[in-house]
Amino acid sequence: MPGFRRSDDVNSALGVALARQVRVRAMRYEAEGVCRVELTPLAPDASLVPFEAGAHIDLHLPGGPVRSYSLLSGQGDVSRYVIGVHLHPASRGGSRHVHVAMRPGDVITIAGPRNHFKLAEDAGYSVFIAGGIGITPLLSMMRRLNELRRPWELHYAARTRMQAGFLDDVRELAAGGEGRVTIALDGEPGGTMLDIAQVVSQAPQRAHFYCCGPMGMLEAFEAATVSVPPVQVHTEYFVPRQKSDTTGGFEVRCARSAKSVQVRPGQTVLHALLDLGVQVPYACEEGICGTCEVPVLEGNPDHRDSVLTQQEKDAGKTMMVCCSGAKSDVLVLDI
Ligand code: FES
Missing domain, CATH: 3.10.20.30 (Beta-grasp domain)
Structure with a gap:
């Protein structure tokens, strides 16, 4: 989950108090505008804070910006955190810093992990719907379900194959458990749009549904799951649904x-x-x-x-x- 806001000095000071330093171990091109970043502890034998699938960390970047990114690695792996960073077109310091200035070997400050997008591990069936970089929190969830040997299906939408990151991870996960994968590339010749209503209507009755992606996808998902019990519906937003309340008084x-x-x-x-x-x-x-x-x-x-x-x-x-x-x-x- 990428976040998009600045922090000020107060937040930076507070964040540092809650945070720790990690090393950028590796960076890899993943897709157009998307890079994969691996973070490890500074000491060779140290461990990172454990996390649950769906969690994110905050990166405290030079100059003050704080950005949140989902962890896509397996929740049992405390030797490293892996995140995916999409270069936001309007970025001036967050994702742009990661893409342009950050290099392997850098030491950066992070906070978290935190998890507001939890996996229902006991669900009999799980349906994941991802748009673009929204695939990242779902990867850690599918890894976890494979460990638990539980069935899932993924519907992953992107404009083109060049823009669809983490396809190797997706293929590996599908081969390593009881997962089925559909990839919808609506910008490719002959490509089709993902029909979210159809996905939801064809799923088993007690399935849990997860969606992370752009606003239009999330709105379609919410409309398609309106009659599904809320406990079975899970969303993660990149952008706010409502304006902040500043009426005061x-x-x-x-x-x-x-x-x-x-x-x-x-x-x-x-x-x-x-x-x-x-x-x-x-x-x-x-x-x-x-x-x-x-x-x-x-x-x-x-x-x-x-x-x-x-x-x-x-x-x-x-x-x-x-x-x-x-x-x-x-x-x-x-x-
Ligand atoms: S600071 Fe992110 S939800 Fe309030």
């Missing part, structure tokens, strides 16, 4: 630090907290990475993120403070 109380602040119009809860001197980790500031999730003790959040499920939003036990506001006059947060 409510109070935020911090239970642990006994501080409180009035959120002003034009301000997010995150920036009100940072102005107050309360440290909250954050990265994307768009409600897509989950870094800024905070427990809610009292009050009614106005959720604007693309991370929490509808059930989690209805429960109101946590909120993403970078983008969500309040429907109540007061929010009490467990920070």
